[in-house]
Amino acid sequence: MRNILEIEKQLLPDLMDILKKRYTILHQIMLSDVVGRRTLAASLNMTERVLRAETDLLKAQGLIEIENVGMRISEAGSILLEQLEPIVKDLFGLSNLEEKIRKVYGLRKVVVVPGDSESSPLAKRELGRAGAKALLSVMSNDRIVAVTGGSTLAEVAEQLTPPSNVSLKGSWFVPARGGLGESLEIQANTIVSTMAKHVGAQYRLLHVPDLLSEDAYQSLVQDPNILEMINMIRGAQIIIHGIGDAMEMARRRKLDSETVRELQEEGALSESYGYYFNEQGVVVHRMLTLGLRLEDIKNAEVVIGIAGGKSKAKAIQSVLRFGHEHILVTDEAAAIDIVKNI
Template structure:
């Protein structure tokens, strides 16, 4: 065992003693020969690496009802709605990530080789991080979105590398910015052999797990310098309320046409129609973007929370 595997083994022992054995942190510290803060770090590592799984054997009726309503209304294969955390912290992200990981693991746990595609975003990255480590070297994971910003910085919410590291699978990253500086630069990028090779792998994916972005000053595209302030204004003036893989949509779910969209390097959404695209997003502030993606028929599955689901159900009923 290397040092990390030994640490995981110790974390698993601490988690077992705590959650199964009912030991206090002081008792665990004595048994493992570590300090009490050391036990806390081990338990945090166990949760982070997915060694601890919680199953609550009672369905949340309200969440289930909203999920079923969205499935019926928008023709989805499934819609998982998790409880919203009323406290102002990131537990809501953790709830979404666990539900997303449950869906993603249904593909990864298969023994036959398969190709899965990933978008980017906080929930996508957190979903991948919530998965347990498992050896699946027969699989392939591929990015649907460029993994660099215009200034050359890496996309911090890309999940392909983390997922491949957890499974030993092959990884394919799209070597391009989300938005090229010019149409000529986009054409040159898309003509490169490496970009075409990664795009070809992405087209073979059975399913894709993608984030749903909002279009406003808090948008990830803007905050992480994929687009400029002037380009954000351009999208807002064109009526964009959300984006999938960088492609902006209006409230009806229609793709927005503007100068910016002619420079996006991501695979066109229409080319991915044969894949099971699963959207991962939550929060009432994401409601308009999620609703747009549903109205456009771009998604076949959705993992969201009750705040976003309630917004979507209310808006859908109001427009009936």
């Protein structure tokens, strides 16, 4: 029996266009919390007159609320968006992208959100929301979750909400490695504390730099408190991490010119959890860090990679070829490029 959605696409193409448009409007309002008509029209590249007609209809259906400060989604609207998600994924072609990537790289699950998170703050927020949902789907009350830093993981932390069906009081969030000396908001320690507070779990912090000299490393591992923390990190059952461009991460880590040259010669494309990977997913360089080691990643029950943006496609593929990811959360822009290069 042919898929009902495919039949509707052929017989009622105008209806599909209307569904796409209204879903997009409702979805953007949800991501914005509260948004004015003019701002929303500009972000959707739509005239205010056309948008007004659509939002008046959505209000009449009880899906949004319109106040002096702007529009916000109603509870009924949130429920409808949740119900529409699988249908809309088919409609936008996202399910097809998810399945192709999942099969090629042998992943348990792939989630692709609409848009390009590099150019759209709302797409970045949706990427964070999808990452939060993926993390909660694999959590239980006795897990240790190791978390890396970065702006995408910070967005995941902001989107986490307490699960309704299970208590996470016995779970722990820990940073996967030390700090990079960047903005406090995107440091692993900050993200860990935010995640734990949002879901009612516990957390521990690691107050050491990510990049260590051999002497500093040997000194720190002698400290009983540091050693206890390292063992906790390396025993994490769940790892959630970002994926960075190799040269961008080398710059952020302020690596010396000789190391940067070596990375370029080795064909380093991506960086995750302190390791640099080439196009084939082979580790070409590792940082001396107190955090996760490759064996810890290989032994973890669930590894969730989250990254988006067209420019990240090759970096994402390189980490997928490493072969130890279980769940990938990405965006449409990256997914399209990944599928092109499969």
